[in-house]
Amino acid sequence: MSVSINFELQQEMARVSSAIDKQFDLILAVPDDARAQLFQTMRHAAIGGGKRLRPLLVMATSRLFNVDDSCALRAATAVEALHVYSLIHDDLPCMDDDDMRRGKPTAHKAFGEAQAVLAGDALHALAFELLSDEDAHRDPFVRAEMVVCLAKAAGYSGMAGGQMMDLVAETATFDLATVTRLQQLKTGALISACVEIGAILGRVPVEGRKGLRGYAHDLGLAFQIADDILDVEGDEELAGKALHKDEAAGKQTFLTLMGLERAREQAQMLVDQAVSHLKSYGSEADLLRAIAKFAVQRNR
Secondary structure, three states: OOHHHHHHHHHHHHHHHHHHHHHHHHHOOOOOOOOHHHHHHHHHHHOOOOOOHHHHHHHHHHHOOOOOHHHHHHHHHHHHHHHHHHHHHHOOOOOOOOOEEOOEEOHHHHHOHHHHHHHHHHHHHHHHHHHHOHHHOOOHHHHHHHHHHHHHHHOOOOHHHHHHHHHHOOOOOOOHHHHHHHHHHHHHHHHHHHHHHHHHHOOOOHHHOHHHHHHHHHHHHHHHHHHHHHHHHOOHHHHOOOOOHHHHHOOOOHHHHHOHHHHHHHHHHHHHHHHHOOOOOOHHHHHHHHHHHHHHHOOO
């Protein structure tokens, strides 16, 4: 990436991250009643840390179509709420059993398993509450389409299905096609939903989203390959979580199946493809292009 584009991306990431934190701070104000600990757990998981890549994708895509920033931010917050829910549940002892996330103790380590489960459940519900509220968009059909899009990304055709495949991977041997399918569901589905939701907010018809869908598909795979590389070569302090866990669990990954150099080449090819899907857009899509390049150049 050029220095100017990289600087602009960093600025935008910081701006979106701050805006998301402010949204969660307002929405999750701790009540003076017996639910206080639930809100504290939700705040612990949702506020601070993380790349905020998914809300950034919602914001960047919506700007292609001059969507009102307040509507886009509400949708971006919904997407991040769903993402944080998935992280809380993935970190539980019955799943990936992680102690650290985003540089701090995981929700169940800080507040106990029961509260972590409830916090995840509440954030999952919050995501759909935010999208279905009139403040998300004045058109109820737009709101309904966003809800359906996010629901598909969260369920058996998305994150939950991918997580089930990930659990099976601990005792099965997966080939490259199966690992690719796993990651398309577990990671790629929500990334694709972010781009799709931005287009839905912009009232882009389904037939007009082909390029954006191609971009999101290739970005999701490139992002996961980069994650696999970072799991082997990365710095735990920068990552804010434990690394080398897939290797320890004996899971097949893009790296184990392709080797380091081929994996790097594949990730770069996918980024190039992702960018090529945006050829019908001008400079207004530069942020999306920069995000694709960031996916494989990041250090966490």
